[in-house]
Amino acid sequence: MSTLKALLFDVDGTLADTERDGHRPAFNMAFEAAGLDWNWDEALYGELLAVTGGKERIRFYLEKFNTDFEKPDNFDDFVKGLHASKTLFYTQLMAEGKIPLRPGVEALINEARAEGMRMAVVTTTTPQNVTALLENTLGPDSESWFEVIAAGDIVPAKKPAPDIYVWALEKMNLTAADAIAFEDSLNGILSSVAADLKTIITINGYTKDDDFSSADLLLDQMGDASNPFTVLAGDAQGHTFLNLDLVKKVHAA
Template identity: 85%
Template sequence: MSTLQALLFDVDGTLADTEKDGHRPAFNMAFAEAGLDWNWDEALYGELLAVTGGKERIRFYLEKFNTDFVKPDNFDEFVKGLHAAKTKFYTQLMAEGKIPLRTGVENLINQARSEDMRMAIVTTTTPANVTALLESTLGQGSEDWFEVIAAGDIVPAKKPAPDIYIWALEQMNLTANDAIAFEDSSNGIQSSAAANVKTIITINDYTKEDDFSAADLVLNQMGEQGDAFEVLAGDAFGHSFLDLELVKKVHAA
């Protein structure tokens, strides 16, 4: 059995509840700025989350939910423009400190740093969104704590394809057995599992009904002292919050 060498973190929904309170309102702000009467409420956005990637989500919305919309001739540029505006509004929300990290996330990251555990970000969101979240929650320069930022369009096939995990591991010169992933969604676990990376899941309101049968441990949150997690599937080895000791046990199991 390989020794655990790296923690691979998804971002949206895993590090913070960014989908409902960050990306969704940012999309709506971009639509309003463009003079569109589109509004993605929480229920609709939950359905749109079946698709990863912001530009892909806009296309999915028009294909499945707003089929009467007449696409402009420069449709690709139209979508890119909307997504760029959405990223602008999202980073503004982050800069205003609107979205905190989920319970236990900062503690685990700080412990990993103190024990020289390698870390990477593995996500479908844009690099700008990653930077905005990390700097607004962990402070300036915190992006440098992560050896690799595998984000956005860095690989053509986004989650649930395994490509982004494979790419990150290649950049770190690691095998799948050397790492463990942290995810929150069906697309995430499909991606990490297809890359043969052991995975710990922390669910959220949008993903609580997803199939996590391929995960090694499923929790409602990472938890911290005084705010224990709930184990939904797997073995937490008697722990009440996710620390590096438990992560190593899950990896070794």
């Protein structure tokens, strides 16, 4: 049996509720700045989350929901420009402290650091977004706590493809048996399970109805001593919040 050597964290929805409170309003701010009358409300954004990646999400919106929009000749540059603008607005929201970490996230990361557990970020969001979240929640040096930042377009096929997890494991010289993933969405767990990783899921408002039957532990949140989690599936082995001891037990099960 392999010993747990690394924690692999998704970002959006897992570390913080960034989709609803960060990315969605940032997209809308970018649309307004570009003179577009598009508005992604919470319900529409939930449907757009079927696709991972910001640029891909804009394309999906135009293909499925705003089919009357006349695409400019330089459509690829148009999408890249919108997405770059959105990233600037997102980092601005982060700097203003608008998006806190979810309950229990900071405690687990700090415990892992204290025990010398290796950590990585494995996400489809851009590296700038990762930096903005980490620095504005955990502190200016916190990005260095993570051995690998696997983010954005570093691999061509984004989640639900396993490629980003495979890339991160290769960079860390680990096998899937050495690590465990933390995810919040169907695309996320499809990616991690396809990479043969055990996976702990913490749902959020957008993903609560996703199929997480392949999760090793399904929770409403990581929780803490004063704010316990609710176990939705799996065995929490007497624990009331997610700490490193429980993570190791899930990995070993």
